[in-house]
Amino acid sequence: MTLETKADSPASSPIQWDPQSTELRDAFGDFLNAFEQFKDANDDRLSQIEKRMSADVVTADKVERINTAMDEQKRRMDDLLLKSRRPGRDGAPAIGASLTELEHKQAWDGYMRRGDTMELRSLELKALSRQSDPDGGYLVPTETEAEIARIMSEASPIRAIADVRQVSGASLKKPIATTGAQAGWVGEADTRPETSAPVLSEVEFPTMELYAMPAATQSLLDDSAVNIEEWLASEVQIAFAEQEGSAFVTGDGIRKPRGFLAYDSVADDSWSWGRLGYLPSGADGAFHASNPQDALVDLVYALKAGYRANAHWVMNRTTQGEIRKFKDADGNYLWQPGLAAGQPATLLNFAITEAEDMPDIASDATALAFGDFRRGYLVVDRLGVRTLRDPYTRKPYVLFYTTKRVGGGVQNFEAIKLMKFATS
Template sequence: MLIKEKSKRNEILSANSYKTNLWNYLRNKDESSYSDIKALGLIQDGSPFMDAESTEYFRETLAEKSVVRKEATVLKNDVDSSSIVTFPSKSMATWTKAGEHDLFADALEMKDVDVNLEYNTLSKLITIHEDFLNSPQTKIEKIILDTFARNFAKAEDKAFITGSGNGEPLGFLVDEDIKSLSATKELKLDDLKKLFFSLDSEYRENAKWIMNDKTALYLQSLKDGQGNFLWNQYDGTFMGKEILISNFMPDIDTGLKPIAFGDFSNYWIVERQNPTIKRLSEMFILKQHQGFIMREYLDAKLMDKDSVLTLAIEG
């Protein structure tokens, strides 16, 4: 899509008139409002694009509900599929004289990393009773967007952690380029210390743990050599680092990776465009319900493979 076309589309999606037409269609099945949206060319697979204000509210709510999204870096890219070329450099800035030629050698030696990003679609159907939908007291916009945000947050977190990368984002537990340290099922404090200090200090500064409830409960029982608990009950940190809880992380069991530790801001979520939303009337009419389908379009993966480590349980 050309920059001029993007700018025009974004201008339309930000207009109050577009939002009014969209929610007239969704709430009242106003066919004239749908026709106005269709005339603008803002329909994809029979579903209108969500207006800018509703999209912003949806994404803010989504970030509040998601474990990984609130830590990740979120970018926008309208291209259907694309590559992001990065030039990772571990070298420090150099003290130089007035000229620039001293910097060229380092730059020429850097190898670019080509990261492919896809156009994955996440979809969900919800139904709402007609009486509730038609009540003037019902804040239907908030109810619909909150319901979708809660559901999408769970689906996103699952994919960001365990996604295959095929038709969905690549999860950091599945990414083969992310280093794993091994431990036994009888997880020891030394295993966690090794994981902690194996992460480069550059990433450790902003690093966080992520695990499920069972693993967190186990960590609460661990003590140092002086009998002090490593888990800080006052701020919920372990070894001074915040713990993120997601029950999409597996238990401590053979062949699984129950703990990840790192700087998750290097996990990039690339949003392709505004979500689309569609009303389904006939399918649920006998139950006096109306259906709504929302779709969002994105990809995600860890861009700096050294920024996160996982702990793998061996037999």
């Protein structure tokens, strides 16, 4: 009998109305309407500043209230988008899955629901390998691992724009050319002097252990209608995404990935390999009072042309709320909402990635980053996600100690630039 899913149900099945997608469209419409109200209120505020050198308190408060409301609407829209992308297979195996994968999936389901390890151990003996240790948990099925990775790429902001590699070992060692090969012009009969070779440096990205421990009741596990794989993936993605998001931005590299803000930074005029270059905002702990948008334009063009095509802004919501008020010389707002639900807002036509672990605007804070993170930052995932079932520690709940190994760090120091909120 053919298995049916939401994606491959018979043509005769009635089309189901999806309230989630309707709610998402309504939320996006409300967000766009709020932005129009924000522009009107901010235009009034700027007009009052031009006429009276200051804005009315009521008008300024209205701008901030709408600005905050837009942030809340965007957060709600992001949550709805994640929920709408959850799978609806109700535990069905992937089409084209091998017999071994199906056996592993069935055995793992028995382990998760009842704590039965016999089938998993039997599969290990068949494969003449011991990929999992009963004391350290069992590897989740490939499909579940892929689902966790998919959700993570949507929920973890830096992972979504960075270069992601998978390894089977404890770390990834990557040779990087810190200087390119030299070349020169010669005549047809001139001698060809030897040119210097590129300078290579080996950089190692170790993987660190990241864990989550969701809990379930035995009644939930006994319910055959509950998709255990989907439940586990949705539970761990929250914990994993929060920890990753912080580590990829500010992590110190000790038992966690090294964030791009943890590297040394230097004024862009004095940039050298191994450090990130920054441009000053022009004021201590703020944008320059006159023409604040000029610092943003300067930051864009501080990045080499080859990196700008796939560049992203990275900032938190507070910084974005401040930049949302900026206009160009023609009176056009620099910040623009996405064209559809799920698409990022843009600044100077470059996509914005919201990372709440970025610092707020403050004295000497590097609260704004711009660059090609696909070439600049590397995320390393070690293959395999393990789960250990623990029905004893917090009875009557069953804990699922789930671990994965992940590392990260800057791989190209030219591809990312920072803005430091200082005068120099």
